[in-house]
Amino acid sequence: MRMKKSYLSVLGLILVGVLVLTGCSSTPNNNANTGTATNTSPTQTGGSIVIKGSDTEVNTVQALAEAFHNAHPEINISVSGGGSGSGIAAIINGEIDIADASREITQDELNQAKANGVNIGTFILGRDGITVVVNPSNPVTKLTLDQIGKIYRGEITNWKDVGGPNMAITLYGRQNNSGTYTLFRELALKGDYSPNMRSMNGNSDIANAVAQDKSGIGYIGVGYFKEAQGKVNEVLISTDGKTYYSSTDMNAIDSKLYPLERPLYQYVKLPMTQAMKDFLAFELSDQGQKIVQDNGFYAVGPNERATSETLLNQQ
DSSP: OOOOOSOEEGGGOOOOOOOOOOOOOOOOOTTSOOOOOOOOSOOSSOEEEEEEEOTTTHHHHHHHHHHHHHHOTTEEEEEEOSOHHHHHHHHHTTOOSEEEESSOOOHHHHHHHHHTTOEEEEEEEEEEEEEEEEOTTOOOOEEEHHHHHHHHHTSOOBGGGGTSOSOBOEEEEEOTTOHHHHHHIIIIISSOOOTTOEEESSHHHHHHHHHTOTTEEEEEEHHHHHHHBTTBEEOEEESSSSOOBOTTOHHHHHTTOSTTEEEEEEEEEESOOHHHHHHHHHHHSHHHHHHHHHTTOBOOOHHHHHHHHHHHHOO
């Protein structure tokens, strides 16, 4: 698995075309029938898809796009990162076809899109667990969600206050255009980040910084943690101070017991072209879901699959 950021393009393909924005809005329906998407053979000749957004998702989506393009070279796919916020802003402005996002789109953002004549549907390609990491020399292996919130709000500033050494805590986090930044703030902080947090460009930057800083703590996508194992240690998390869970525990993810679990979204411009529809169906197929898991994330669960299939089946 290649964990890197910056703009990526699939097989050096040239981004082509500006697509006209038309269509109707979509509301996910988690009660839709589940099953395996089978419409993975394009029924049109050629096409292009422009994808931008989450740095958490960018390498996985690039791998999916490469595999799809290998089977269907007539369809060109451009994939780039920049953060969930940048992807959502780009689709609101009609600049791209699909926005990768590791957070849920807001109603204000949907309203902006509607005002621009852009209709957006929701697709989920997999699931992630945000992993809290520390330097391997740090003896702290467990924290409650409340303690993590206090650390990142700047209310706990020394490791001795959570069972560690007498050492000031150094905070590492994402920039504010990141979906991980937003979701971690909502789920763990329930408040504002400390002004002393060091904002990093991507997951790999945080993992590398914590690996080199005995006093550091950071948060990264579970796929990036799996890549960085041995360089950083995971902190198990509890909501009640009794039972602690790991972001790598599939049972905890499926049962929603791990408190920093999240879907990996793709927001899609409607109506979809056939090329877009075929690519999304490929992501949901057995081959696509294996690529998601090979990149360190989790396959979609029944509810997430229902949301995605509702989108694919509505047109």
